Amino acid sequence: MSAKDSEKRIPQQSEPVCALPVNRREALAIGALTATAAMVRPMAASGQPYAIDAQVVPPGFMRIATRVNGQEVELAIDPRASLLDVLREDLGLTGAKKGCDHGQCGACTVHFDGRRIASCLTLAAKADGCDVLTIEGIVGPDGALHPMQQAFIDHDALQCGYCTPGQIMAAIACVNEGHAKSAESIREYMSGNICRCGAYLGIVAAIQEAARKMERA
Numbered sequence: 001m002s003a004k005d006s007e008k009r010i011p012q013q014s015e016p017v018c019a020l021p022v023n024r025r026e027a028l029a030i031g032a033l034t035a036t037a038a039m040v041r042p043m044a045a046s047g048q049p050y051a052i053d054a055q056v057v058p059p060g061f062m063r064i065a066t067r068v069n070g071q072e073v074e075l076a077i078d079p080r081a082s083l084l085d086v087l088r089e090d091l092g093l094t095g096a097k098k099g100c101d102h103g104q105c106g107a108c109t110v111h112f113d114g115r116r117i118a119s120c121l122t123l124a125a126k127a128d129g130c131d132v133l134t135i136e137g138i139v140g141p142d143g144a145l146h147p148m149q150q151a152f153i154d155h156d157a158l159q160c161g162y163c164t165p166g167q168i169m170a171a172i173a174c175v176n177e178g179h180a181k182s183a184e185s186i187r188e189y190m191s192g193n194i195c196r197c198g199a200y201l202g203i204v205a206a207i208q209e210a211a212r213k214m215e216r217a
């Protein structure tokens, strides 16, 4: 890489770029790359960040202010970016998983203004002014596990664990919605969350136990 190329280097997608200072030259480089990459290749393969420090809003990006796990976050985002990609790639919150990226598996489930959503199908731009809660945000202030997390452990409700953050976020919502009154209802309202390991018996049992604890709390 020549010295000139090195000067133009922009943060790579795998780096948590939000906290990095972005100078004017880098911002212009990002803008130019955005315009070019959009025409020739999918964003996920382009190596460009989905979001950067909100102090610099390069061409093609937009500023949003959101709350993630109770913390105020200001970002300049690519308006095409999914909430899942911004959470994982730019905020370093990798609890929500990318399973299908098509809204069919539930691995990416997070809470959005108190409702469960598939973050792979939600534009990050929609988070402007909203509250986002991920699996990283549900532990108690003293670090204690959420009752749903503990119940998943106690009931062996996982095998590989890939679907588990999404299952737990959906399960908490299922209880809060009042849909955890019976095993049948739990199966119905958790049907959007796929477990390829087939841990469904444990998942239903865990939700029933956590529901009792959550309702008492």
Ligand code: FES
Residues within 6 Å of the ligand: 097, 098, 099, 100, 101, 102, 103, 104, 105, 106, 107, 108, 109, 118, 119, 120, 121
């Ligand atoms: Fe979002 Fe599968 S990754 S539903």
Ligand code: FES
Residues within 6 Å of the ligand: 157, 158, 159, 160, 161, 162, 163, 164, 194, 195, 196, 197, 198, 199
């Ligand atoms: Fe492996 Fe659910 S525990 S996919």
